[in-house]
Amino acid sequence: MSERESMPYDVVIVGAGPAGLSAAIRLKQLAADAGSDLSVCILEKGSEVGAHILSGAVIDPKSLDELLPDWREQGCPLAQTPVTENHHWTLSKTGKSAIPEFALPPFMHNDGCYTGSLGNLCRWLAEQAEGLGVEIFPGFAAAEILFNDDGSVKGVATGDMGVAKDGTRKPDWQPGLELHARYTFLAEGVRGHLSKELMRIFDLRADCDPQVYGLGVKELWDVDPAQHVPGRVIHTQGWPLSETKGSNGGGFLYHQANGQVALGFVTWLNYSNPYVSPFHEMQRWKTHPAIAAILKGGKRVSYGARAINDGGLQSVPKLTFPGGALIGCSAGFLNVPRIKGTHTAMKSGMMAAEAAFEAVAADRRGDELTAYSAAYDKSWVREELSKVRNVVPMVKKYGELIGSGLSGAAMWMEHWGIKMPFTMHHHPDHESLWRKDLVQPIAYPKPDGVLTFDRLSSVFVSNTNHEEDQPVHLTLKDPDVPIAHNLPLYDEPAQRYCPAGVYEVVGEDTGDPQFVINAQNCVHCKTCDIKDPTQNINWVVPEGGGGPNYPNM
Helix, strand or coil: CCCCCEEEEEEEEECCCHHHHHHHHHHHHHHHHHCCCCCEEEEECCCCCCCCCCCCCEECCHHHHHHCCCHHHCCCHHHHCECCEEEEEEECCCCEEECCHHHCCHHHCCCCCEECCHHHHHHHHHHHHHHCCCEEEECCCEEEEEECCCCCEEEEEECCEEECCCCCEEEEEECCCEEEEEEEEECCCCCCHHHHHHHHHCCCCCCCCCCCEEEEEEEEEECCHHHCCCCEEEEEEECCHHHCCCCCEEEEEEECCCCEEEEEEEEECCCCCCCCCHHHHHHHHHCCHHHHHHHCCCEEEEEEEEEEECCHHHHCCCCEECCEEECHHHCCCCECCCCECHHHHHHHHHHHHHHHHHHHHCCCCCCCCHHHHHHHHCCHHHHHHHHCCCHHHHHHHHHHHHHHHHHHHHHHHHHCCCCCCCCCCCCCHHHCCCCHHHCCCCCCCCCCCCCCCCHHHHHHHCCCECCCCCCCCEEECCCCHHHHHHHHHHCCCHHHHCCCCCEEEECHHHCCCEEEECHHHCCCCCHHHHHCCCCCEEECCCCCCCECCCCCC
């Protein structure tokens, strides 16, 4: 007999990000309009809503306008800072050239957008959801998928609390809780471990490209008031990744409310040189004269990192499975050239909610929400992703200079209604690494502690914490692979692609190398799960409430 208690709901949502919260709000709105009752709950692995949310962010309010039309008058923190300026720079090592705004198609502009903390937006959305009767459980990680006898998804179970590192039960042990639902939405964000499992079980990626990713490393700074222009948005491409063959990405710098600047750097994870360190590329980027001038006299107040979906249209999987759906970044709706995915994630949650409400009203359960897939196929989300579907593959194939020119022409053609007759495809990021003997190691500058920093001091200001005596949530399918395979071929790249210093190789100088996992440092970015060349690392949820606690990110 199971020791776990169970709770029944109409819809269970895993993840209190913009997609999950939008789905919950829309479900409750529809129920209120129909005069019916609908039970909805959200599980959130962070210690509070927003604790694990990290984004730039410049947000298109299109979906927010549809979901909550009076959000500007209701105290939503996003309303504080509309975008006032838009700049796009191409950087050389010491200089920059600006791409004029008229060179970009209108759908690439930021008119009508806002910049601010996505975490704070989610906290506000959670208040709206709870006001409608949604039950939100922060600090509870969905650790297991539950199935009905017919194979459809029955719901999820939270992880047991109080399990020691060796798997034994500590005195404060508590069993997980089962949440049963007519329909379960996976809104875990990028590379969610339950989403990954459901994609495998139901073969949801059979008819799409592999998902590809970037790693965004972000900092929040209090800057000199003389350098702060609320609403100024800057994007960069080129240096420093232009110095390393086979690498692409770019930076962002957003002037937000209260004298703060959110800045970060995204390294596409298809890079080929195993000595690339996305964290150190971000630190190096800050030393560019144009970036350093803005930060001079300022102080870093927070740090975080998160993988982002870069695959776009051709990497969107089948969205439904018996008993549920993938929404938001669990599926991958980021518009990479616009660097915006909040509006598309929210809309996906709303479309799934409408399909689920219709099903519950008809007293259905456990079937496929085909109305959600049909709505997506006809939606502006799909149309928006279609216009930019070849941008990332073109830059990857033809390089920064030629690729950017070709992709710019492709976007203008789409804007003029000239549909490109082909779609370029993606290859998995973990297959792209070259052997270490084919490349040159990269010598990154030492941090100065003022403008640039090391990883451990960065993790400290991310407020990351895990209960140390718990099973390691970074699991190895084969513990011998890091030293026997990755070290001789790639100088074990986990030492460098992790932005939190989780992975180390110690003892090389004595001839007895050991692979060490400092799981307590993990900021849940998922890069290791993505980039490990043999896919040997499997990220699973730690005990609920662990991980970063991002303020204002």
